[in-house]
Amino acid sequence: MNTSKRRLRIMELLSRANTPLTGSSLADICHVTRQIIVSDIARLRAEGTPVISTPQGYQLLRRHVSGIKRTIVCKHGQAETERELLTIIKNGGTVHNVTVEHGVYGNLEGSLHLTSENDVNRYMKRMKNTNAAVLSSISGGIHTHLIEAPTAEIMERIIKALEKEGFLYS
Template identity: 55%
Template sequence: MENQERREKILEMLKEATKPVTGTEMAQACQVSRQIIVGDIALLRASGTPVMSTPRGYQLQKNQIDGVQESFLCKHGPEQVEAELNAIVDNGGLVHNVVVEHEVYGFLEGELNLKSRRDVQLYLKKMRAARAPLLSSMSAGVHTHLVETSTPEEMEAVRKALEQLGVLVEDKK
């Protein structure tokens, strides 16, 4: 299978999928390694295809037209990551990303796309397995999350939950 043909097959798999598709599933369907698929996904993104990574696999990004989005500035140590993310998803929030500001590299973003406690658990499991440091470890625990909810009331519930945890520094509008 040629490169372009393979990327078209990947795109078709993503369009037809009703749930995220893992890199391994794509690799098996295309008879290549998972690393080749990772490269293909990067090329699809570079060409403007809205492919997002989730803890369960890849999917096409769907715009939620009626959704509410807000960035929250937070600060805490690694021991509060799970509580922070669960507070967001438990109140109807989708955690799109985590962003930190680095003194040399500028803004660094990690795509999260967490919408449930299960997603949070999968993310934390992958981080532990990879022994990967949190992006916020480069910024003394300071980071932002872009959060999306269906309603302003859900967004307010997310804000209150973060305030109660004591991790909210200030909310950015």
């Protein structure tokens, strides 16, 4: 399949997917290497296609009527990361990102898009398997998350749960 057809196929697969697709799975389907998929995704983005990368894979950014979004400031060590993320998820939230402030580079952001316990489990497994440090390790544990909840009441429940667990930074 030529480059144009492959990119159309990638778009078709992403638009039909209910969950993110990994570069490896796209590569298998298209019979190319993962690096070619990475290049195709970069080109699609350059053309204005809203493809995002998450720890679970690639997905199209779908515009939808959202709930309540709020940026929260947290502080904890790497060992508490899973508990923090699960606190948000189990109380009905979605974790869109993590951001830290760097003295030279300014804000550094990592896309997460975690919506379920399975997402958190896969994220934590990937962090462990790659021996990666959490982004907040460069900022003394201080970081922000953009979280989303379907209602203001659920957002307040999430904030209270994070406060009870000692994750909120004041």
